[in-house]
Amino acid sequence: MSTTTTEDSAALAASSLVVSYNATPVLRGADLHVRRGEIYALLGGNGAGKSTMINAFLGFVRPTSGSVRVCSHEVAQDPLSARAQLAYVPENVALYDHLSARENIDYFMRLAGMPMKDGAGIEQALESVGLDRAAWDRRLGGFSKGMRQKVAIGLALARETPVLLLDEPNTGLDPQATSELNRLLKQLRSRDIAIFMVTHDLLSAAEVADRIGFLAQGRIVEEFSASGTERFDVRRLYRHYAGQGMPGDAAWSRQA
Numbered sequence: 001m002s003t004t005t006t007e008d009s010a011a012l013a014a015s016s017l018v019v020s021y022n023a024t025p026v027l028r029g030a031d032l033h034v035r036r037g038e039i040y041a042l043l044g045g046n047g048a049g050k051s052t053m054i055n056a057f058l059g060f061v062r063p064t065s066g067s068v069r070v071c072s073h074e075v076a077q078d079p080l081s082a083r084a085q086l087a088y089v090p091e092n093v094a095l096y097d098h099l100s101a102r103e104n105i106d107y108f109m110r111l112a113g114m115p116m117k118d119g120a121g122i123e124q125a126l127e128s129v130g131l132d133r134a135a136w137d138r139r140l141g142g143f144s145k146g147m148r149q150k151v152a153i154g155l156a157l158a159r160e161t162p163v164l165l166l167d168e169p170n171t172g173l174d175p176q177a178t179s180e181l182n183r184l185l186k187q188l189r190s191r192d193i194a195i196f197m198v199t200h201d202l203l204s205a206a207e208v209a210d211r212i213g214f215l216a217q218g219r220i221v222e223e224f225s226a227s228g229t230e231r232f233d234v235r236r237l238y239r240h241y242a243g244q245g246m247p248g249d250a251a252w253s254r255q256a
């Protein structure tokens with residue numbers, strides 16, 4: 001698997017991106033590219049600007065300078081075309097609690113101007129994300145976070161968007177739900193979807209991502225690639241993330 005992603009072939013591209021709030025820059029010349037069929041996990045400390053990066057792709061914040069493109073659509077110039085390529089799963093999935101899983105997908109597909117002609121497409125989407133059949137016609141009000149996420153990702157599948165953005169998808173998931181999510185993300189990758197996730201969950205990122213980027217001082221300061229089936233060195237990543245070692249390694253012993 002190639003690990004280089006040029007700007008031209010990228011599904012998501014941020015180039016020399018500067019985003020400021022009240023004249024204070026949060027992103028200070030960030031460069032980031034994610035291609036289709038790739039899972040990219042963005043890590044960084046609280047307030048590093050990870051959600052700002054997602055908001056820039058969604059067109060919710062305007063770059064002070066630099067550019068943001070989604071499947072070659074410049075977000076600042078053509079936000080609607082850019083957004084049509086994106087499915088976004090926020091930390092707290094915003095779906096209707098009083099509607100069932102099936103009804104939510106049906107409703108949001110109509111809202112997107114893409115009504116499903118029959119129920120088969122909706123069922124296929126719910127089947128693909130592994131939502132228990134018994135839950136398809138239950139109201140979302142009683143769903144766990146993992147189940148809600150599955151419905152939101154099912155909606156993305158129904159829309160057939162080439163790009164999926166996830167903001168802290170692992171927060172609040174138990175280990176089984178995390179492993180189900182990781183399995184689902186790998187399945188989406190094999191459908192040639194570009195997946196960009198912001199997370200604090202280093203272990204999960206190391207398990208599922210093809211590349212991991214670290215955001216600090218407004219830039220991607222470091223990127224790591226998994227090569228083929230060889231996964232990341234989690235200890236090394238942890239040292240970058242937390243600035244300290246893990247129990248049992250030399251750096252940790254020196255600090256302990």
Ligand SMILES: Nc1ncnc2c1ncn2[C@@H]1O[C@H](COP(=O)(O)OP(=O)(O)OP(=O)(O)O)[C@@H](O)[C@H]1O
Pocket residue numbers: 021022026044045046047048049050051052053
């Ligand atoms: N709408 C806004 N107006 C002003 N400042 C903002 C706004 N949104 C974010 N910020 C500030 O920008 C910085 C980056 O915020 P952002 O939410 O992008 O960071 P983050 O890396 O996602 O953080 P966390 O891991 O805590 O969720 C923070 O200092 C935050 O207070």
